[in-house]
Amino acid sequence: MKSYEKLLADNQSWAGRQVHDDPKYFERLAHLQTPEFLWIGCSDSRVPADKITGTQPGEIFVHRNIANLVIHTDVNLLSVLEYAVVHLKVNHVIVCGHYGCGGIKASMSNHDFKQVLNMWLRNIKDVYRLHREELEAIKDLDDRADRLTELNVQEQVLHLAKTSIIQRAWKHEYRPQLHGWVYGLKDRIIKPVFEMDANTPIDPLYTYDDL
Numbered sequence: 001m002k003s004y005e006k007l008l009a010d011n012q013s014w015a016g017r018q019v020h021d022d023p024k025y026f027e028r029l030a031h032l033q034t035p036e037f038l039w040i041g042c043s044d045s046r047v048p049a050d051k052i053t054g055t056q057p058g059e060i061f062v063h064r065n066i067a068n069l070v071i072h073t074d075v076n077l078l079s080v081l082e083y084a085v086v087h088l089k090v091n092h093v094i095v096c097g098h099y100g101c102g103g104i105k106a107s108m109s110n111h112d113f114k115q116v117l118n119m120w121l122r123n124i125k126d127v128y129r130l131h132r133e134e135l136e137a138i139k140d141l142d143d144r145a146d147r148l149t150e151l152n153v154q155e156q157v158l159h160l161a162k163t164s165i166i167q168r169a170w171k172h173e174y175r176p177q178l179h180g181w182v183y184g185l186k187d188r189i190i191k192p193v194f195e196m197d198a199n200t201p202i203d204p205l206y207t208y209d210d211l
């Protein structure tokens with residue numbers, strides 16, 4: 001059996017198990033998608049949003065990219081965010097990074113990863129630059145990468161708060177709450193590192209006053 005054929009075979013046995021355990025499972029899901037959470041996580045295969053949070057299909061709307069970045073010119077991310085906030089009306093948006101993130105480590109190096117990846121990782125270098133003093137006081141490079149992972153999550157949550165999508169929902173519907181979390185590959189525990197309730201004041205430079 002080829003490697004991808006095993007995925008299809010495992011899908012069939014999973015589908016069979018679900019129906020066996022709960023005969024109405026797929027029927028219910030087919031008519032209903034009302035997730036309460038939007039998850040913006042890393043593409044890393046070791047950090048599957050549903051598995052590590054114990055959520056079932058239908059419960060969590062997911063977007064993943066390298067190092068869980070929120071970039072204001074990323075039409076893909078912004079479409080997911082708008083759909084989740086405006087149409088699915090999620091109450092929580094979670095940016096979840098993870099310790100041991102290859103994207104974070106790559107951004108701390110001076111290696112040329114060629115243009116597209118260089119461009120993507122540059123956004124993490126910007127986070128490093130903002131917090132250079134704190135980061136360079138940490139001598140152990142793994143510990144420094146761990147702290148950058150936390151600061152990166154915090155910056156991405158702030159980026160969310162700078163969008164008119166979030167500010168409009170905050171103003172008119174007093175949701176969603178924004179969360180910055182970091183998952184530990186070793187202990188499998190998620191650590192909350194940053195949080196923003198609806199209408200948390202941000203730098204006035206970024207606030208829209210005519211939403």
Ligand SMILES: [Zn+2]
Pocket residue numbers: 042043044066067098100101102103104
């Ligand atoms: Zn990662």
